[in-house]
Amino acid sequence: MAKVHNFSAGPGILPQEVLKQASEAVLNFDNLDLSLLEISHRSASFERVMAEARALVLELMGLSANEYEVLFLQGGASTQFYMVPLNLLPQNGTAAYVNTGEWARRAIKEAKLVGNTKVLASSEEENFTYIPKEYDIPADIDYLHITSNNTIFGTQYHTFPETTATLVCDMSSDIFSRRMDFSRFGLIYAGAQKNMGPAGTTLVVVRKDLLGKTGRTLPTMLDYQVHIKGGSMYNTPPVFAIYVSYLTLLWLKNNGGLEHMEKVNREKQETFYAEVDSNPMFKGTANPEDRSWMNATFVLTQPALDEQFAAMIKEANISQLKGHRSVGGYRASMYNALPLESVKVLTSVMKEFAVKFG
Ligand SMILES: Cc1ncc(COP(=O)(O)O)c(C=O)c1O
Structure with missing residues (x-):
């Protein structure tokens, strides 16, 4: 068959060698003569995958494990729209958002369910064809949420807002696509299924000092601290999605x-x-x-x-x-x-x- 040129917006194209390795692991993972899909996530072989995947994320981002935690969660980036304000927005605080398209709009909708939410700028009146740049960022906000790449409307931040406020970023559709100063962000999240792996896991990278400050009692599965304590294995993790993400991270590292x-x-x-x-x-x-x-x-x-x-x-x-x-x-x-x-x-x-x- 002639080669297919895959321009899918997501789930998106993955490296051929990653797909080959992943398919092999479905039959025989880590020379165990067992499938990756039929072993305990608490086996030494999978624990190693999880640990290495987390370390690779920090290495590629140039972040320190002393400051940041890496989580592989479920529920897609869409669950992060709700988890972020639940975990970062204090009862009387204010979350700020920039509305650059459908995904940002959905993030704003969920934040409003949690607490006081301000939309600082929006490009909706021009059908989201640009990234707003001229707006004031109040000093007293708890975080500013942006969407680095707008998958539907085809816009992307090429410079990030200058602010001392905590920056939170949905990087679902451009994670690991370019260099940047990742330490400017307090929290980064991304559904895996575009640049990192298959659908089924969501990467969250969060600065530890931001957590546990809302005064809110959280449902267990929506609490980052629970997942941090459990090493992203509080409950059964999506092993295949995490394994393929691990292989893709390794591919990234080994290819410059x-x-x-x-x-x-x-x-x-x-x-x-x-x-x-x-x-x-x-x-x-x-x-x-x-x-x-x-x-x-x-x-x-x-x-x-x-x-x-x-x-x-x-x-x-x-x-x-x-x-x-x-x-x-x-x-x-x-x-x-x-x-x-x-x-x-x-x-x-x-x-x-x-x-x-x-
Ligand atoms: C920028 C962005 N954020 C969030 C999402 C939603 O991700 P999920 O389907 O993992 O919930 C998408 C999906 O395409 C996206 O492109």
Whole structure:
């Protein structure tokens, strides 16, 4: 079969070698002659995976285990929308949010259920095509929540807000895609299923000194401190999702870490946007300075040619290029494991489309 170029927005493409190792572990994990799926999560072999995965996260982020805890939880990033305010927002405190799209909107909705929530800025009036930059950040907030990459609308923070307030970030769709000063964040969370692994586990990295200060009694499963104490094994963890995340983290480390990833991702997005900007048949939908490196959203300048473009994409084995159902158009998701070659196949189809129909 010809190679499929996988531009899925999530669950997204994973490295081939990770998929191969993961499939082997389903049959025979760690030479135990048992499947990863049929052994205790408290076995020495899995305990080692969990410990190494947590250490790799800190290593890739350049953070210290003295200051930060790494958790692999369940419930998706969507559960973090609620867990974050439950754990970080004191009864009489204020949580601040920036509304940059559907995921931020959902995070705000959950925070409002917990306590006082202020939306400091929003790009909703422009259909979330940009990242707001000019707004005041009050001194007395308990945290500022942002969404580093807006998977649906194709925008991304390229610089983070300057503030002394605790920064909380939903990095679900650009985690480990570039270098950054991770120590600027008090809490980072990310569903695994875009840049880190399969669906089923959510990474949380939290600064320990922020916890236990709300005065609130928390349901057990929603309390970060319970999961910290249990080493992310208070209850049965999603072993397969964590194992594949571990393999992907190892792949990242062994392939030049975030510095190399950033270089490759930079080249991919430059290749793609250069084509969008020079090809009269296409138009990018996000404000150029806020364009996402991970999810490039675009439309045809002649929507009547949609069927013809779709046929050419299909012919080139390009998969899952459709925009999110709420916005339409197209979206090229270029997560870490997507090779530059796939982007080049896409841009050559775009060129050919212009020659044929322009
Ligand atoms: C930025 C962002 N946050 C949150 C979510 C929701 O994640 P989950 O499906 O793991 O709850 C998504 C899913 O696509 C996302 O892209």
